[in-house]
Amino acid sequence: MIKITLPDGSVREYEKGVTGYDVAMSISEGLARNVLSAKVNGEVWDASRPIEEDATVQLLTWNDDEGKSTFWHSSAHLLAEALEELYPGVKFGIGPPIANGFYYDIDLGDRVLGEDDLPEIEKKMSELAKNKSQFIRKDISKDDAIQYFKEKGDEYKLELIEGLEDGKITFYEQGNFVDLCRGPHVPHTGIIKAIKLMNVAGAYWRGDEKRKQLTRIYGITFPKQKELKEYLELLEEAKKRDHRKLGKELELFTFSEKVGMGLPLWLPKGTLLRERLENFLRKAQIKAGYEPVVTPHIGSKQLYVTSGHYEKYGEDSFQPIKTPNENEEFLLKPMNCPHHCEIYNSKPRSYKDLPVRLAEFGTVYRYEQSGELHGLTRVRGFTQDDAHIFCRPDQVKEEFVKVIDLVLYVFKALGFNDYTAQVSLRDPENKAKYIGKDELWEKAEREIQEAADERGLTTIRETGEAAFYGPKLDFMVKDALGRSWQLGTIQVDYNLPERFDLEYTGSDNQKHRPVMIHRAPFGSLERFVAVLIEHCGGNFPLWLAPDQIAVLPISEKYHQYAEEIYTKLGEKDIRGYIDNRDEKIGRKIRDAEVKKVPFMLIVGDKEQEDNQVAIRRHGKGDLGSMSLYDFVKHFHSESSLTEEEGAKFNV
CATH class of the missing domain: 3.30.930.10 (Bira Bifunctional Protein; Domain 2)
Incomplete structure (x- = not known):
């Protein structure tokens, strides 16, 4: 018998050779259905791999980052299996999980793979996933691994094997596909329910631009179709919020x-x-x-040699700046700290x-x-x-x-x-x-x-x-x-x-x-x-917004009143602009909404007569009319960073 210690500190006894899946089953069938892999003594294993000695074990599900990583690693193998069925002779580089999904680098010879090919590959992946093929781990000798990929004619895998030690090489097999891999993997392909291949890109083999450029296929998968739908909706929202797009639209x-x-x-x-x-x-x-304090944008190379930054950042720094004196070398500063050390050193210091x-x-x-x-x-x-x-x-x-x-x-x-x-x-x-x-x-x-x-x-x-x-x-x-x-x-x-x-x-x-x-x-x-x-999404906190207000006169007749409003608000440190264009008020409001201006102050005959402004709040609509005094009170109540908040954080 061996002792298995679980994350809550409890210790259970099992027969030697128990698997993570067996441990899950002994707790509940529901847990066993959701287990993707197991962390054994800090290392992530297949849930089907036998445990031969006392160990600490954490059962990993989709809710764990390492569980997701296992899921996406297995999805990369499923992609490779689909590619091999669709394109016999395809050669494989590496296919790791990444922060969101996975990719596989492949060599299709003279064939060019495009975005239009992805739906067919997705379809084949879904078809293969339904076979519920088990991921089978096999230890293999270096000679046998070399022989296998020589016969297959895959020079990329042969190159990867070169750096591996005999006795530490494993293959994984699912369905008709075999890959060089150290794992771990999910129990079977049927767990992979929702598949989306995102895009195709080029990638140099082993990141070396002097080597051949391979085709990289990116994808993402989920245990449920609903989760894929939510993810794709999130991506669409992220596109709308992309800071490069909004930075241009908002003129930042x-x-x-x-x-x-x-x-x-x-x-x-x-x-x-x-x-x-x-x-x-x-x-x-x-x-x-x-x-x-203020320090220069450049510094003597010796400053960064002393700090250690030259050794650590030398390759990522701009090349040394030469001066008419051939013995001088300067660098654009990669860090401020060496300069601050010299400011500290500028005079004697006491405790x-x-x-x-x-x-x-x-x-x-x-x-x-x-x-x-x-x-x-x-x-x-x-x-x-x-x-x-x-x-x-x-x-x-x-x-x-x-x-x-x-x-x-x-x-x-x-x-x-x-x-x-x-x-x-x-x-x-x-x-x-x-x-x-x-x-x-x-x-x-x-x-x-x-x-x-x-x-x-x-x-x-x-x-x-x-x-x-x-x-x-x-x-x-x-x-x-x-x-x-x-x-x-x-x-x-x-x-x-x-x-x-x-x-x-x-x-x-x-x-x-x-x-x-x-x-x-x-x-x-x-x-x-x-x-x-x-x-x-570009809707900055009110105190931070570059333009906090837009004063929108209905016609040229109210320009002077708009100017008075704008000037008085400027005296209260409220920033913005007047839209004096010869446009209808509806167009002015729409344009201010697109610019995400927090407050629109509309002035016309009634507002001028009552000495008020009609207020619209971005994203919320009409707030009604109010005096300038009441608007300023409302504005500052919404924008101020209160002393209480600062005090709460000892600031």
Whole structure:
């Protein structure tokens, strides 16, 4: 007998060779029907794979990310089986699960596969799925694996086998299809009920542009047709909210090939929105004891060699900038922190001076590959709401908690109410990726978890996601469509103070090393604005909207009254415009609705006579007529960030 420990801590005894499916059946038939795979001692296995010794076991269903991953991995194999039936001789690269669905890279020789071919492939996949073919795992020797794919004539699989060790190679078989794969897979193909192949793209073999370009087919599957329908509806909504589309329609930003790929140009309305965000955070930061600084867009190469950024970001940085002096080399800065270290070092510091909190909206540059650029979410020049706190070791936890409060205040003000805190740790199996001593890493990781616990945050721990100089707390925010984005980060760093020889004089009159906390509630302004646009569909919070009002005179006769209204509202710090075009009022209202202007103030004969304005709210319609005084009261009650909200987060 062996002992199986379940996630709730309960321990059950089973005969040796029990499977995850057997364990599920012993709990309930309903659970067994939904099990896709099992996590055994931290590794995801087939639910049908025998367990030979005591183990901790988690049964994975569609509700678990790893369950979905298993489902989509099996769907990639189902796609490959369908392709082999439809196109004999097709050769296969890799077919992994991805964040939403799966893909398979294939070589069809001279045949070109297009979007029009996808429905036929979907149909064949559905037909094969109904066979309920089991996914059968087989251990195989390296020689036998090579022999199989030599006979099949698939050079891509042969190349993959080259890097594998004998005794660790497995095949998976379902129906008439066999693939080189380490798994895991769902019990049988019949579980895959709803199938949609999304698109066809080109992909170089192993990501090398000097190798052959293969055809990549993307798809997604679900256990129920209803879930596929909901997903496709969500995609349509996401298209409407695409920040690139709305950014153009709302005249927020643009790109120019002459300026350069990945370098956004902020238009007047977008600049207003961006400045409002900056001013909002700047005000909160000053209240929280931060001091503003400004640093250059370039720095000596030696600065980034000292910090370690040149070694880590050298390949992703723009090439060194030469000067008339051949001994000088500068870089466009990839990070602000080395500059802030030098500001800290600009004068002697005492323990009484700490913490020192330096804040900057600093633009940094990284040379992202052109294929990875995407609107504002992936750019080559972006502005971080960067700040660095230099504190004593005994102040780390308190300062970290205060930064958590600031991040939560930002999220609350902008309507991001669904988030998870991710404790990002280094990978103990790959310490060469990181700088610094083990004991400092362990101390920093412990302090981050304690601070998160003190604020009652729901946390997940992710190994291998730390920055190269220290662990961090990343905030994973869900938008209105349920998509997860990484926004806001806080990092504890014992290493840069060491590399820059930062010091302060302690109460014992001896020199001590400060601890550095990196933080950016927005992360980058560009990415934050992109996520915000898609989250609210361009309907920004009233206090943030570039145009808050549109004054719409019914005809030229009321232009002067419209001007008086507009001027008085401007004095109350309410922004917008007057639409004096020679158009009917219906057209003016429609255009203001398209621009997502929160309030439309319509003025005509009755309004001028009664000294009032007729109010329409975007998306809600007519609010009736009111005096300007009452409108301003209504406006500010809707737009203000109250002191109570700020106090709640210690801001």
